[in-house]
């Protein structure tokens with residue numbers, strides 16, 4: 169039982185905040201889960217360039233005790249992928265790369281599904297969250313932890329290199345953690361393939377703070393694996409230091425100015441905080457070398473002394489990994505066996521013969537569910553069932569680097585990890601006004617408008633050789649080193665300019681940019697752009713979209729298709745998207761709106777958004793119900809209520825409450841807990857009187873209308889009104905008879921305290937006396953103004969007046985009670 173309980177807890181997808189809402193809507197009719205193929209779709213895990221990544225659960229289970237498999241589903245709207253676009257190519261890349269990778273530290277592709285609106289890349293769920301947040305939480309990692317995670321990183325990188333793939337976008341944001349805090353490399357959208365050992369690439373990829381200098385400051389083809397090594401070095405530095413290297417340029421604190429950033433990187437020696445020990449320093453010094461030829465290779469990284477504690481792990485060869493991962497027993501839970509056979513045939517209907525799920529590396533089989541990039545000679549039975557005969561699958565290469573120009577937006581790249589959140593905000597701003605000085609200037613074609621003031625200290629020869637010789641720099645005194653300012657405003661850094669201008673012209677908008685999600689752009693030549701891209705959708709377009717697999721490989725960049733399938737694909741078939749009705753059952757649940765929303769609410773529970781909408785149109789009854797809710801929730805509801813009240817021109821309560829509350833500066837009003845204390849608490853001696861007085865003025869009414877906080881706290885206005893009214897009444901009573909009677913009566917207990925409280929404000933007594941007069945004089949005011957509004961208000965105001973008049977001759981306590989009763993009655997009418 170406990171297992172079941174924990175399972176249902178752990179695998180329910182009403183996590184966190186959503187769970188809060190479930191109890192509120194249990195009375196509502198249950199709705200069906202939102203599903204995507206064989207998965208129940210849950211909450212949003214993150215958002216990337218392509219859309220939201222949702223949590224998912226496999227619906228099928230072989231036994232009641234079987235834990236539903238959790239996955240992450242990257243949902244990509246099909247209409248957001250223009251045909252032959254760079255996005256399309258990136259999707260190809262990612263899918264086709266992942267299906268060939270089977271390593272514990274590389275995210276596992278479960279399968280790829282699609283319906284008429286979405287492509288869903290189903291990935292292994294990395295429950296540990298984003299790695300940069302992990303570092304952010306810990307400020308920096310302990311050396312042992314960093315060592316373990318870095319060993320995993322380089323193991324994964326080495327593995328993919330051994331498969332002929334380079335990631336080209338390694339950065340903290342593309343690293344996740346699994347539930348055991350193992351590193352998981354994700355986001356293979358810029359992955360590329362190399363064939364020959366020293367094959368060079370020419371497409372500049374990566375995020376500026378992680379991209380190797382040669383990608384940015386040189387137009388020469390680069391050895392992509394070495395650039396991955398550089399990125400690993402930056403990641404290691406970030407793990408150990410808690411911030412990124414070369415993040416201390418005071419003239420470019422956010423790293424927005426890419427040109428300047430790379431000036432700084434290439435000309436400033438690596439600096440370490442004192443807490444980084446010599447061994448990792450040594451490794452970092454070998455990795456973070458601007459000259460890729462001098463940079464350490466990944467294999468040599470494996471042998472570095474610092475990684476010795478994990479030598480056994482690192483020494484596992486790619487072949488061993490392939491074996492191990494396919495044996496279902498290493499690192500990952502075995503895939504639920506029933507997945508295929510028990511899937512509802514209708515949802516992501518596949519006529520697969522069920523071979524998938526049997527193999528540990530079933531992703532190779534799974535991906536064939538999709539008529540996307542499928543191996544050419546794979547069984548057609550794995551193609552998603554379509555009403556029409558399935559189109560021939562084609563093995564298209566995802567790795568056409570010609571289309572890999574990065575159009576990611578420029579993030580703030582404030583690389584201090586402690587400022588990641590700020591950087592996120594900033595990056596979102598730069599989406600609107602992307603690319604600060606640097607890129608904007610680049611767009612203009614020169615750096616002159618850039619106000620480029622690169623800072624550097626000792627310039628290395630290597631670095632200088634990478635810089636444009638036209639760039640004349642002058643060292644000037646500056647704190648924290650020397651500042652190098654270009655004398656020539658027109659100095660140009662051609663390579664960076666090219667790359668950056670490409671970025672500026674080809675970027676797309678990220679929905680939720682993450683800290684360093686920026687790609688400096690492509691250095692692809694024109695010839696690159698001439699090559700037709702891979703097609704993801706639609707009928708084969710022989711004219712414009714030749715299959716990638718049959719394209720001529722670029723002489724410098726990697727070959728277009730993944731090795732195992734290269735050249736095997738029929739040239740005239742492009743992968744087709746599924747026609748409508750592919751998800752014959754799940755489709756109705758997967759319309760655009762439901763997927764765009766937070767799907768975790770689909771379990772028949774109240775959907776926050778729906779609830780909000782409810783609240784916006786709530787009627788008076790609903791408001792009454794809400795008033796009976798918990799204290800905390802009332803604040804919100806009353807806010808809406810007040811707004812509604814205003815909108816509906818039912819002013820009496822709202823106005824009075826608002827006014828009394830807002831004009832009662834003493835916070836004690838807000839903290840009057842209940843009306844029960846009314847008879848025992850002393851009224852506020854002076855301020856309530858003022859409050860009462862001001863409440864009655866039309867000017868104040870207008871003022872109050874403008875103050876949102878009055879509405880916001882109008883829930884408490886009952887108490888504040890009570891207190892205010894009571895206070896005013898007390899004031900009215902006490903001030904004319906300067907307490908001689910009361911002092912003689914001097915009741916015990918609360919009464920005494922109440923009465924003591926009045927003279928206690930001795931300095932205000934005179935004011936109170938004056939206020940009393942003014943209060944009495946102004947008493948008609950609150951009546952007059954409401955009188956002009958509604959009959960209801962008239963009645964209520966007259967009730968107030970009459971009740972006040974009634975209580976005047978009575979004792980103070982009874983007056984308070986009556987006022988209290990009045991407001992209680994009034995509140996009942998709300």
Ligand SMILES: Nc1ncnc2c1ncn2[C@@H]1O[C@H](COP(=O)(O)OP(=O)(O)OP(=O)(O)O)[C@@H](O)[C@H]1O
Pocket residue numbers: 213214215216217218219221240242275291292293294295298341342344354355357678685
């Ligand atoms: N396998 C996964 N497990 C858990 N969360 C994930 C997984 N994959 C992605 N996410 C979450 O979704 C977010 C976006 O994912 P991802 O970066 O892969 O999307 P993307 O569209 O490729 O974004 P971009 O290309 O802009 O980096 C991640 O930051 C992460 O929070």
